[in-house]
Amino acid sequence: MTTTTATATRTGLALSDVVLTFGDGDTQVNALDHVDLTVAPGEIVAIVGPSGAGKSSLLAVAGGLTRPTSGSVVVAGHDLTSLSGGALARFRRENLGFVFQSGNLVPALTAIDQLRLVEKITGRRAATPPERLLESVGMAERANRRPGKLSGGERQRVGIARALVASPSVLLVDEPTAALDRRRSHEIVELLARETHEFGVATVMVTHDHDVLEHCDRVLEMVDGRLGTV
Numbered sequence: 001m002t003t004t005t006a007t008a009t010r011t012g013l014a015l016s017d018v019v020l021t022f023g024d025g026d027t028q029v030n031a032l033d034h035v036d037l038t039v040a041p042g043e044i045v046a047i048v049g050p051s052g053a054g055k056s057s058l059l060a061v062a063g064g065l066t067r068p069t070s071g072s073v074v075v076a077g078h079d080l081t082s083l084s085g086g087a088l089a090r091f092r093r094e095n096l097g098f099v100f101q102s103g104n105l106v107p108a109l110t111a112i113d114q115l116r117l118v119e120k121i122t123g124r125r126a127a128t129p130p131e132r133l134l135e136s137v138g139m140a141e142r143a144n145r146r147p148g149k150l151s152g153g154e155r156q157r158v159g160i161a162r163a164l165v166a167s168p169s170v171l172l173v174d175e176p177t178a179a180l181d182r183r184r185s186h187e188i189v190e191l192l193a194r195e196t197h198e199f200g201v202a203t204v205m206v207t208h209d210h211d212v213l214e215h216c217d218r219v220l221e222m223v224d225g226r227l228g229t230v
């Protein structure tokens, strides 16, 4: 793919009229109730809301991990709901990045090898070399440390760099500050916003941490499966 085509197809994320229903009859729950959400390349959107509101469901559907009951989920110009099996798994690896609560790193691998592993799995060289990605998250000097020798915030930085190896169109982030103190929480979300802008990725971050919302471009609230402005 040429650079021009790659740029043209990086259209971010678009969820249209997405419904996700669990159960039936009296026990039926609409975890997502006609959700529309568009996130542009280079934009970071925070999703807040009470427990059980549907935030995890939104990330799962946006990431192609859960198929919605109806509606469409478009990433980089492709509707995820039209893909399945190996094609969906491959699409996810090449177009979506995930950042979890505590970094989710492989214990036996050094920071730099966490990133190289992604190159091995996808069979593609990162557009931005792993060394440069670690540098951009402030981890160049700790590139050869394993997760056991890193702080929670440092592990989270490596997790963010790893999520960017495949040059994803969309970055989905679940409670990135859950295990961090106030100062580190600010640092991590500031970093996420910076990387989002620099790499032109469309980022959705679910958080309970209202303290860090100032770093995001937009904040939306989810209540009873519906998405609205705060």
Ligand SMILES: Nc1ncnc2c1ncn2[C@@H]1O[C@H](COP(=O)(O)OP(=O)(O)OP(=O)(O)O)[C@@H](O)[C@H]1O
Binding pocket: 022, 023, 029, 030, 031, 049, 050, 051, 052, 053, 054, 055, 056, 057, 058
């Ligand atoms: N696998 C499932 N089967 C049945 N109901 C489910 C399932 N997963 C989620 N739900 C229901 O869907 C609704 C939304 O759940 P979800 O986990 O998306 O909320 P959340 O906002 O992420 O909550 P929290 O902040 O507590 O993580 C809840 O009513 C939940 O009970």
